[in-house]
Amino acid sequence: MIELRNVSKYYNTGSVTETCVFNKFNLNIDKNEFVSVVGSNGSGKTTMLNIICGSIKVDRGDVFLDNKNITNVPEYKRMVKIGRVFQNPAFGTCPSLNIIENMALAENKNKSFDLKPLVDKNRVEKYKTMLKSLNLGLEDKCDINVGALSGGQRQAIALLMSTMIDIKFLILDEHTAALDPKTADVIMELTDKIVKEKNLTAIMVTHNLRYAVEYGNRLLMMHDGQIVIDVKNEEKKNLKVEDVLDKFTTISIECGN
Amino acid sequence: MDAIELLKFYFITPQEIIGILTGVLREGLMYSVASLGVYITYKILDFPDMTVDSSFPLGMSITAILLILDVPPILTLCISFIAGALVGVITGIIHVKFGVRDLLSGIIVMTALYSINLRIAGRSNLPVFKKPTIFHLEYFNFLDRSMKTILILLVIVAICKILLDYYLKTKNGYLLRSVGDNEKLVTALAKDKGNVKIIGLAIANGFVAFAGSIFTHDRGFFEISAGTGTLVIAVSNVIIGMQIAKRIKCISDTTAVIIGSILYRACISIALSWGLEPRDLKLITASLLLIILVMNSIKRKNKVA
Ligand SMILES: Nc1ncnc2c1ncn2[C@@H]1O[C@H](COP(=O)(O)OP(=O)(O)OP(=O)(O)O)[C@@H](O)[C@H]1O
Ligand SMILES: [Mg+2]
Numbered sequence: 007m008i009e010l011r012n013v014s015k016y017y018n019t020g021s022v023t024e025t026c027v028f029n030k031f032n033l034n035i036d037k038n039e040f041v042s043v044v045g046s047n048g049s050g051k052t053t054m055l056n057i058i059c060g061s062i063k064v065d066r067g068d069v070f071l072d073n074k075n076i077t078n079v080p081e082y083k084r085m086v087k088i089g090r091v092f093q094n095p096a097f098g099t100c101p102s103l104n105i106i107e108n109m110a111l112a113e114n115k116n117k118s119f120d121l122k123p124l125v126d127k128n129r130v131e132k133y134k135t136m137l138k139s140l141n142l143g144l145e146d147k148c149d150i151n152v153g154a155l156s157g158g159q160r161q162a163i164a165l166l167m168s169t170m171i172d173i174k175f176l177i178l179d180e181h182t183a184a185l186d187p188k189t190a191d192v193i194m195e196l197t198d199k200i201v202k203e204k205n206l207t208a209i210m211v212t213h214n215l216r217y218a219v220e221y222g223n224r225l226l227m228m229h230d231g232q233i234v235i236d237v238k239n240e241e242k243k244n245l246k247v248e249d250v251l252d253k254f255t256t257i258s259i260e261c262g263n
Numbered sequence: 264m265d266a267i268e269l270l271k272f273y274f275i276t277p278q279e280i281i282g283i284l285t286g287v288l289r290e291g292l293m294y295s296v297a298s299l300g301v302y303i304t305y306k307i308l309d310f311p312d313m314t315v316d317s318s319f320p321l322g323m324s325i326t327a328i329l330l331i332l333d334v335p336p337i338l339t340l341c342i343s344f345i346a347g348a349l350v351g352v353i354t355g356i357i358h359v360k361f362g363v364r365d366l367l368s369g370i371i372v373m374t375a376l377y378s379i380n381l382r383i384a385g386r387s388n389l390p391v392f393k394k395p396t397i398f399h400l401e402y403f404n405f406l407d408r409s410m411k412t413i414l415i416l417l418v419i420v421a422i423c424k425i426l427l428d429y430y431l432k433t434k435n436g437y438l439l440r441s442v443g444d445n446e447k448l449v450t451a452l453a454k455d456k457g458n459v460k461i462i463g464l465a466i467a468n469g470f471v472a473f474a475g476s477i478f479t480h481d482r483g484f485f486e487i488s489a490g491t492g493t494l495v496i497a498v499s500n501v502i503i504g505m506q507i508a509k510r511i512k513c514i515s516d517t518t519a520v521i522i523g524s525i526l527y528r529a530c531i532s533i534a535l536s537w538g539l540e541p542r543d544l545k546l547i548t549a550s551l552l553l554i555i556l557v558m559n560s561i562k563r564k565n566k567v568a
Contacts, residue, residue: 086453
């Protein structure tokens with residue numbers, strides 16, 4: 007489970023540009039929930055994920071992971087249990103290494119990074135099978151440096167890499183935003199499959215309302231650092247894209263956008 | 264002047280050519296070891312590490328003292344490497360744990376080490392003539408002195424290169440390569456990126472001190488000022504090497520750095536043969552690096568345009 011308790015987060019505290027992203031924000035995500043998060047630009051979605059992962063510190067409040075208070079645990083230690091795909095496709099892979107090397111690194115997560123050779127030739131076939139599931143023809147580009155691939159291709163590899171070993175939590179920040187519609191559908195299906203197969207607790211930020219409604223068993227809509235819609239399970243199943251869109255429009259109008 | 268006279272005037276006898284070539288090889292190979300270290304900081308970690316200007320003389324001073332104490336020559340190389348690595352760790356800790364900027368952390372350690380090097384050697388210039396060095400080992404005795412020196416250097420450089428190549432293919436080595444490329448990935452792998460940087464700085468300064476040690480074996484003395492400009496020279500070597508590696512796909516980065524070091528030294532020799540004197544050396548090294556950097560940025564601009 008993931009919990010944010012009374013979390014407050016300000017940017018640029020004390021200066022004229024001070025922004026309050028969260029004020030006493032609360033969120034409770036149970037084990038095996040697959041939460042899709044929607045919300046307008048700047049509503050605090052990425053900030054929320056950064057707080058959970060420890061990329062940024064909270065000003066007040068506590069963060070819990072698996073019932074442990076991790077407010078002061080550094081980011082890299084939290085990553086033992088968390089897999090993450092960033093909004094920025096450049097963050098998930100190492101550009102000067104090829105696909106196989108990147109995947110081998112990911113597969114070695116939570117093991118010792120010792121003085122044994124990294125790439126095991128016997129694993130390459132397995133990596134290629136995984137790449138095939140992306141349907142991007144990447145299995146034939148294994149020895150190309152990842153830096154020479156498109157943003158979408160990198161993002162797809164980043165998803166594979168983040169879930170290569172057994173983790174408990176998966177954090178996805180608009181991971182299909184850089185993809186063309188067809189590839190996005192493929193990756194979304196794959197995401198769903200991985201979350202179910204590995205019994206992950208997942209948070210997926212997306213601007214695609216169809217994905218948000220179709221996938222996952224809970225939906226959050228955020229606005230201005232607050233949760234304005236929170237539907238689960240049965241209620242979520244009956245939710246339609248139009249309902250979410252209506253609510254979204256209403257909020258936008260209320261705020262004068 | 265007719266052609267023959269011209270040749271005699273500008274060109275030199277075969278013996279002289281061999282003399283110049285062996286000199287270029289000798290200096291180039293010696294600095295290539297330091298350049299392999301700087302390749303790690305400058306190219307892999309993207310860290311402008313000034314520490315090397317003092318870890319090089321650290322290797323020199325330690326070696327001078329150890330040779331005087333009759334420590335086996337090979338052992339002095341190893342001890343220098345370890346001492347250099349420790350210094351790298353200190354720079355790393357200052358940068359990573361105390362949040363001091365990369366350039367400044369190196370400068371702080373470099374400045375402090377100046378005094379420490381004087382303390383180790385006891386003075387600013389310490390000769391160790393008449394002590395057996397790695398170049399006096401009973402190998403390759405069939406060769407003349409300068410050829411033997413070059414062969415021994417070649418063996419050492421080859422060992423360094425093979426070890427570094429191997430390391431960069433290990434799990435730890437790949438982690439080091441990722442930290443310079445994309446820190447976020449290292450964090451995502453649940454590894455502390457700071458520690459990885461410290462390891463990189465340690466290995467790099469180990470190599471540089473190792474090169475300093477070889478330098479003392481070759482020259483037969485410790486000299487406090489010998490380290491000034493190590494970074495400039497090594498960075499030049501690395502940049503030339505990277506240009507070579509870009510053009511010739513089949514050679515590895517480390518080989519390219521070694522070739523770059525020799526080419527660079529050849530440029531210095533040419534500059535010296537034009538009538539510049541040894542006291543102009545720092546001026547030449549600085550100018551050469553400037554020329555290399557400007558040429559690189561012009562090329563880049565042309566590509567964009
Ligand atoms: N590093 C930062 N410094 C200052 N302000 C920031 C910083 N990062 C985010 N903000 C502010 O915090 C607010 C929330 O940003 P956040 O990135 O969480 O939005 P988001 O919901 O992820 O938006 P998007 O849909 O565009 O990705 C915004 O108002 C933004 O201006
Ligand atoms: Mg965002």
